[in-house]
Structure formats: structure tokens, C-alpha cells
Amino acid sequence: MFLFIKEYRLKAGISVPRMAELTGIPRRTIQALEERGDCLVSNAKKIADVLGVKIDDFFTSPD
Secondary structure, three states, X not given: XXXXXXXXXXXXXXXXXXXXXXXXXXXHHHHHHHXXXXXXXXXXXXXHHHHOOOHHHHHOOOO
């Protein structure tokens, strides 16, 4: 199952470095999880909180 984290981040207008600052997740980790389309639930929660969405939202494209 692919997570559309990058698409939600881009829709919110947040850069990878800024997301790293806001979540405390290293920039390389964010880049890697966006490429793979999967991540730890704890990281997904941090990202979802910053983006103001639910983790479940990542399972569908934000289009």
C-alpha cells in the first residue's frame, strides 16, 4: 500500500527541509519515505499532525 505523503506535503506548500524542522524527522528520512511510499506509524502521525490530516488520508491521493 502506497502512502501519498509527498503529494500532501506539496499540496500544503511545505518543503522537505521545513517538514524536517516541523516534525523532528531527519530530511533524508522524509525523502526516503516519500520515495518508498511507506513509513513508521510514528512518523506518519507526526507528518499528518503538521499537515492537519489523518493518517488514513495518506492512502488516497489529495487530488
